[in-house]
Amino acid sequence: MSAGAPLQLTIELGERSYPIMIGEGLLDDAALLARHVTARDVLVVTNSTVGPLYADRLCRGLAGKRVRTVTLPDGEQYKSQAVLGQVFDALVEARLNRDGCVVALGGGVVGDMAGFAAACYQRGIEFVQVPTTLLAQVDSAVGGKTGINHPGGKNLIGAFHQPRAVLADLATLRTLPARELRAGLAEVIKYGLVDDAGFLGWIEHNLDRLLALDMDALAHAVRRSCEIKARIVAADEREHGQRALLNLGHTFGHAIETAEGYGEWLHGEAVAVGMLLAADLSQRLGWLQPAEVERVRTLLRRAGLPLDAPRIGAGRALQLMGMDKKVLQGRIRLVLLRRVGAGFVTSEYPAEALQATLLHHFGAPA
Amino acid sequence: MSAGAPLQLTIELGERSYPIMIGEGLLDDAALLARHVTARDVLVVTNSTVGPLYADRLCRGLAGKRVRTVTLPDGEQYKSQAVLGQVFDALVEARLNRDGCVVALGGGVVGDMAGFAAACYQRGIEFVQVPTTLLAQVDSAVGGKTGINHPGGKNLIGAFHQPRAVLADLATLRTLPARELRAGLAEVIKYGLVDDAGFLGWIEHNLDRLLALDMDALAHAVRRSCEIKARIVAADEREHGQRALLNLGHTFGHAIETAEGYGEWLHGEAVAVGMLLAADLSQRLGWLQPAEVERVRTLLRRAGLPLDAPRIGAGRALQLMGMDKKVLQGRIRLVLLRRVGAGFVTSEYPAEALQATLLHHFGAPA
Numbered sequence: 001m002s003a004g005a006p007l008q009l010t011i012e013l014g015e016r017s018y019p020i021m022i023g024e025g026l027l028d029d030a031a032l033l034a035r036h037v038t039a040r041d042v043l044v045v046t047n048s049t050v051g052p053l054y055a056d057r058l059c060r061g062l063a064g065k066r067v068r069t070v071t072l073p074d075g076e077q078y079k080s081q082a083v084l085g086q087v088f089d090a091l092v093e094a095r096l097n098r099d100g101c102v103v104a105l106g107g108g109v110v111g112d113m114a115g116f117a118a119a120c121y122q123r124g125i126e127f128v129q130v131p132t133t134l135l136a137q138v139d140s141a142v143g144g145k146t147g148i149n150h151p152g153g154k155n156l157i158g159a160f161h162q163p164r165a166v167l168a169d170l171a172t173l174r175t176l177p178a179r180e181l182r183a184g185l186a187e188v189i190k191y192g193l194v195d196d197a198g199f200l201g202w203i204e205h206n207l208d209r210l211l212a213l214d215m216d217a218l219a220h221a222v223r224r225s226c227e228i229k230a231r232i233v234a235a236d237e238r239e240h241g242q243r244a245l246l247n248l249g250h251t252f253g254h255a256i257e258t259a260e261g262y263g264e265w266l267h268g269e270a271v272a273v274g275m276l277l278a279a280d281l282s283q284r285l286g287w288l289q290p291a292e293v294e295r296v297r298t299l300l301r302r303a304g305l306p307l308d309a310p311r312i313g314a315g316r317a318l319q320l321m322g323m324d325k326k327v328l329q330g331r332i333r334l335v336l337l338r339r340v341g342a343g344f345v346t347s348e349y350p351a352e353a354l355q356a357t358l359l360h361h362f363g364a365p366a
Numbered sequence: 367m368s369a370g371a372p373l374q375l376t377i378e379l380g381e382r383s384y385p386i387m388i389g390e391g392l393l394d395d396a397a398l399l400a401r402h403v404t405a406r407d408v409l410v411v412t413n414s415t416v417g418p419l420y421a422d423r424l425c426r427g428l429a430g431k432r433v434r435t436v437t438l439p440d441g442e443q444y445k446s447q448a449v450l451g452q453v454f455d456a457l458v459e460a461r462l463n464r465d466g467c468v469v470a471l472g473g474g475v476v477g478d479m480a481g482f483a484a485a486c487y488q489r490g491i492e493f494v495q496v497p498t499t500l501l502a503q504v505d506s507a508v509g510g511k512t513g514i515n516h517p518g519g520k521n522l523i524g525a526f527h528q529p530r531a532v533l534a535d536l537a538t539l540r541t542l543p544a545r546e547l548r549a550g551l552a553e554v555i556k557y558g559l560v561d562d563a564g565f566l567g568w569i570e571h572n573l574d575r576l577l578a579l580d581m582d583a584l585a586h587a588v589r590r591s592c593e594i595k596a597r598i599v600a601a602d603e604r605e606h607g608q609r610a611l612l613n614l615g616h617t618f619g620h621a622i623e624t625a626e627g628y629g630e631w632l633h634g635e636a637v638a639v640g641m642l643l644a645a646d647l648s649q650r651l652g653w654l655q656p657a658e659v660e661r662v663r664t665l666l667r668r669a670g671l672p673l674d675a676p677r678i679g680a681g682r683a684l685q686l687m688g689m690d691k692k693v694l695q696g697r698i699r700l701v702l703l704r705r706v707g708a709g710f711v712t713s714e715y716p717a718e719a720l721q722a723t724l725l726h727h728f729g730a731p732a
Contacts, residue, residue, distance in 0.1 A: 081451050088447075092518035098691060120486075122691045123513065123524045147489065152458035158489045159525065323461065 006032070007219065009226050011142065012234040016162045020142060020226050022219060026169040027054055027105070027130055028061035036165035037128050039101035042067045043094050045087055045114035046105040047074040050132050053175055058105055058130065068094040072110065077263035079109045079149045081157070087117040101126040101164070107133035107180070108140035108267060112158070115146030119161035129163045132172040134184025134218075135268050138191070138225035139246075141166050143233040149262055153323040154254040160238055168226075170218050178211075182304040183268025185210060186249075188221050189299060190275060191228045194245045197341025199224050200299075207302055244345045248335040249274030252309075255320035259312045272305035273361075281357040282337040285349055292340050314358035315365035372398070373585065375592050377508065378600040382528045386508060386592050388585060392535040393420055393471070393496055394427035402531035403494050405467035408433045409460050411453055411480035412471040413440040416498050419541055424471055424496065434460040438476065443629035445475045445515045447523070453483040467492040467530070473499035473546070474506035474633060478524070481512030485527030495529045498538040500550025500584075501634050504557070504591035505612075507532050509599040515628055519689040520620040526604055534592075536584050544577075548670040549634025551576060552615075554587050555665060556641060557594045560611045563707025565590050566665075573668055610711045614701040615640030618675075621686035625678045638671035639727075647723040648703040651715055658706050680724035681731035 006023025019036070026032055042065050046055050051071045059067050070090035072083055091102075104114035104127060111129050118127035131141035147158020173181065185207075192200030202220070203210070209217035229246065236243040253274030257265055279296045282288040300307060309317075321332055331347040332354075338344050372389025385402070392398055408431050412421050417437045425433050436456035438449055457468075470480035470493060477495050484493035497507035513524020539547065551569075554576075558566030568586070569576070575583035595612065602609040618640030623631055645662045648654040667673060675683075687698055697713040698720070704710050 081447065081454075085447050088516055088523055089518075092516055092522065092689065095689065120513075120523045120525060122522060123511070123526055145489070147486075150454055150458055152455075156458065156488060157454055157486045159486060160489055323458065 007223055009223065009230055011162070011230045013162060013237060018163060018165050020166040020168065020230070022137075022168045022170065022222050022226070024169065024171040024215060026167045027172065028057040030061045030063060032167070033061045036167060037062060037065070037101055037103060039099055039126060040065055041094065041096050041100040042103055043091055043096055043100065044069040044103045044105055045072065045090075045110055045117070046070075047072045047107075047110050049074040050106040050110070054105060054132065054172065058103070062103075072113065074109075075263040076109055076149070076257070076267065077261065079113055079262065081148060084113055084117060084148050087113060088121065091117065091121050096121070096125065098122050098125055101128060103128045103130060104141070105130045105132065107131065107136045111136050111141045112146050112155070113148060115144075115161055115163065116148060116158055119146055119159035124161065126164050127161070129166040131166065131168055133176055133180055134173055134222075135180070135187055137168040137170075137173075137222050138184060139187040139229065141168070142226055142229050144237065152258070153320070154257055154262075156323070168222055170215055170222065173218060174213060178304075180266065181211070181213075183266040185303045186268035186272040186275070186300070186305055188225050189303065190246070190248050190271065191225045193275065193296065193337060193340060194248045194335065194343030195228050195232075195341065196224070197339075199228075200341060204299055207299070211303070242345070244333065245335055245343045248337075248343050249276075249278055251321050251324045251332065251334060252277040252317075254324050255317045256310060256312075258320050258323075259316060260310055269306050272300050272303075273307065273309050276300065276307060277309070277357055277361050278334065278336055280360065281334070281349070281353060284353045284356060285336065287336065287338050288340075292337075295340065309361040311363040313365040314355060314362045317358050317362040318354075373589055375589065375596055377528070377596045379528060379603060384529060384531050386532040386534065386596070388503075388534045388536065388588050388592070390535065390537040390581060392533045393538065394423040396427045396429060398533070399427045402533060403428060403431070403467055403469060405465055405492060406431055407460065407462050407466040408469055409457055409462055409466065410435040410469045410471055411438065411456075411476055411483070412436075413438045413476050415440040416472040416476070420471060420498065420538065424469070428469075438479065440475075441629045442475055442515070442623070442633065443627065445479055445628065447514060450479055450483060450514050453479060454487065457483065457487050462487070462491065464488050464491055467494060469494045469496060470507070471496045471498065473497065473502045477502050477507045478512050478521070479514060481510075481527055481529065482514060482524055485512055485525035490527065492530050493527070495532040497532065497534055499542055499546055500539055500588075501546070501553055503534040503536075503588050504550060505553040505595065507534070508592055508595050510603065518624070519686070519691075520623055520628075521691070522689070534588055536581055536588065539584060540579060544670075546632065547577070547579075549632040551669045552634035552638040552641070552666070552671055554591050555669065556612070556614050556637065557591045559641060559662065559703060559706060560614045560701065560709030561594050561598075561707065562590070563705075565594075566707060570665055573665070577669070608711070610699065611701055611709045614703075614709050615642075615644055617687050617690045617698065617700055618643040618683075620690050621683045622676060622678075624686050624689070625682060626676055635672050638666050638669075639673065639675050642666065642673060643675065643723055643727050644700065644702055646726065647700070647715070647719060650719045650722060651702065653702065653704050654706075658703075661706065675727040677729040679731040680721060680728045683724050683728040684721075
C-alpha cells in the first residue's frame with residue numbers, strides 16, 4: 001500500500017458511526033487530524049513509553065488547537081482507579097468543557113482509560129483513538145469498550161463509549177517491542193478462529209512477514225481484523241449476543257491476568273493461553289478434532305506466544321472466571337469453537353468437561 | 367391520598383421507560399418491591415444516617431433475594447472517587463454479575479453514587495432508586511443523572527444511567543431533618559419558577575402545610591415536580607437543549623458549593639441563592655420586574671432558605687462557574703427567567719450585567 005493513501009473502514013452505528021483509518025504516518029498528518037479532531041480544546045492522554053516517541057509529533061499535527069498532555073505510567077497494573085483519577089485531574093486542570101476532546105495515544109491501557117475518562121467527564125465528551133500497538137489497532141481501540149481493572153477482576157468498571165474516529169498509524173508498530181507485537185497477533189489469530197477460516201489460513205501463510213513488520217502484511221491483518229470487528233459490533237454494540245464471540249479465550253485469560261497480578265502477563269499472552277483452553281474444551285465436547293487443536297497450538301507457538309497456563313489450580317481459576325462479566329445467572333458463558341473459523345457462545349456444557357480442562361491446564365486445587 | 371394506593375407516573379424513554387411510584391409505606395411493600403426489583407442478587411447502597419432507620423425494613427421487603435448492604439458516610443463531601451471505590455468493592459465482594467441490581471436507599475448523594483456505580487460496574491447493571499429526602503424524591507432520583515464530585519467542580523464525573531424504577535416513600539420524610547426538608551423545597555420552587563406559574567402559586571399557598579409535613583400536600587408537590595421533570599427529560603434525556611432549564615440556579619449554586627467545600631452548604635440551599643442571582647440578572651436584563659424578584663425572595667425566605675451568597679468575590683465565583691458543565695465554547699450558558707413560570711437558556715447577555723450580579727452578591731474580588 002502507499003503511505004499516502006490510508007484505508008478507511010466504518011463502524012456503522014447510526015449517528016454514532018465512525019471511521020477507522022489505517023495507514024503509515026497518520027499521527028502527524030495535520031489535515032487528517034483536523035478532519036477527525038474538530039474540538040478546539042484537546043487533552044492528549046499517553047504513557048511514559050509512547051509519549052516520548054510520539055506525543056510531540058501528534059501535538060504539532062494538532063497545531064492551532066489548545067492542546068494539553070497527560071502522561072500515565074506504562075502497564076496494565078496502572079489501569080486503576082488511582083491513575084484514572086490522574087486523567088480526571090488533568091481534564092479539570094486543562095479546563096476542558098463538554099465540547100472538548102480526549103485523544104488517546106498509546107496501547108490498550110491508554111485507550112481504555114482515556115476512553116473511560118471521556119465517557120465520565122461531564123457525563124461524556126468526545127474522544128479519538130490513536131492506537132500505537134498492534135493489539136489496540138486490531139481490537140481494543142475499536143468498538144467503544146472502555147474501562148479500568150478492579151483487584152477483583154479485569155475491566156470490571158467501565159462504559160460503552162464510542163470514539164469519534166480511530167487513527168491506526170502502522171508506522172508506530174516499528175517501535176513496538178517484539179513481545180507486544182506477538183501479544184497483538186494473539187487477537188489477530190482470534191478473529192480467524194472465531195469468524196474466518198480463510199483469514200486464519202492467510203495468517204498461517206504470512207506469519208513470518210507479520211513478525212518481520214512487513215507493512216503490507218500488517219495493513220492486511222489490521223484491516224481484516226477491523227472489518228470483522230466492525231461487522232460484529234455494528235450488529236451487537238452492547239454485547240447482548242454475538243459480540244461475545246470476540247471474547248474467545250478471554251474468560252480463561254482474565255482469570256490468568258487477575259491471578260498473576262495485572263502487568264505480569266500481557267493481555268494478548270493470557271488470551272493466547274485462553275484460546276488453547278477453549279480449543280481443549282471444544283475438543284472434549286466433540287466439536288474439534290485433535291488435529292485442529294494442534295493446528296491452533298502450532299500457530300500460537302510459531303507466533304512466539306505462551307502455551308502453558310500458570311499452575312494456579314483449577315479451583316482458583318474457576319472462582320476468578322466466576323467474577324468475569326460473561327457470567328449470567330450463575331452460569332459461566334464461554335466462547336467455544338464449533339470448528340476452526342466458527343466460534344459460538346454457550347453456557348450449555350457439562351461442568352465435568354470444564355473441570356477437566358481446568359485441571360489439565362491449571363493443575364489440581366492447592 | 368390513601369396510604370394503600372401509590373400514585374404512578376412514567377418517564378417515557380422508549381425501552382428505557384420507567385415508573386415513579388409515590389406513596390406512603392412503599393419501602394417495605396414486598397409485592398411492590400418484587401415488581402420493580404426483579405434481579406436475584408441485590409446490593410443496597412445506603413448511608414450511616416438512613417441505613418439504621420430503613421435498611422432492615424427494605425431488606426425484609428426484598429425477602430427471597432440474595433441481598434447485601436453497603437453503608438456510606440453521610441454528606442456531600444463523601445460524593446467522591448474514594449467512596450465510589452467502596453461501592454465498587456462492595457459490588458465485587460457481593461459477586462454481583464451483569465444481571466444483579468443496585469438499590470439506592472437515601473438522598474441525592476446516595477442515589478447519585480449508587481447510580482454511577484451501577485452505570486460503570488460491568489459497564490452497566492440495573493438500579494432502582496428509593497429516595498428518602500424531598501430533594502431526591504422531586505429531583506435527583508429522577509432522570510438518570512448520576513455521578514460524583516471532583517475537587518474542581520460539582521458532578522464533573524458521571525454518567526446518564528436511567529433507573530428501572532423510582533420508589534418515593536413519602537413516609538420517610540417524617541424522619542428528615544427540617545433543614546433538609548427546606549433544601550428540598552428549593553427544588554420544588556424551581557419547578558414552579560421555570561415551568562409552571564400555577565404550581566408556584568400553589569406552593570405559596572400551601573407552604574405551611576408542606577413545612578408541617580402534611581402528606582397530601584407533600585404528595586402533590588412530589589407528583590407535580592416529577593410530572594414536570596418527566597416531561598422535560600422525556601423530550602431531552604441527554605440535555606442537549608431544554609433539560610438545561612432544570613438547572614435554574616445551579617451554575618451559581620455549584621460555584622458556592624465548590625468554593626465553600628462540599629457539605630457546608632446543602633445543595634438545595636446553594637440552589638436557592640443561585641435562583642435569586644438568576645432572578646437578579648433577569649431583572650438587570652429587563653425580563654423580570656423588581657416585584658417579581660421580591661416575590662421569589664419572599665418565597666425562599668418563608669421556606670427558611672438562605673438568601674445571601676458567601677462573600678467569595680465575583681472573580682472566584684466566575685472562575686468556578688467556568689468549570690460548570692453548562693459552559694460551551696468558553697461562554698457560560700445560564701438559565702434565566704423571562705417571567706415567573708417561564709425559564710430560558712441563554713449565553714447571549716452582556717458580560718457587564720453578569721459581572722454586576724456577581725459583584726452585588728459575591729462581593730468585589732479579593
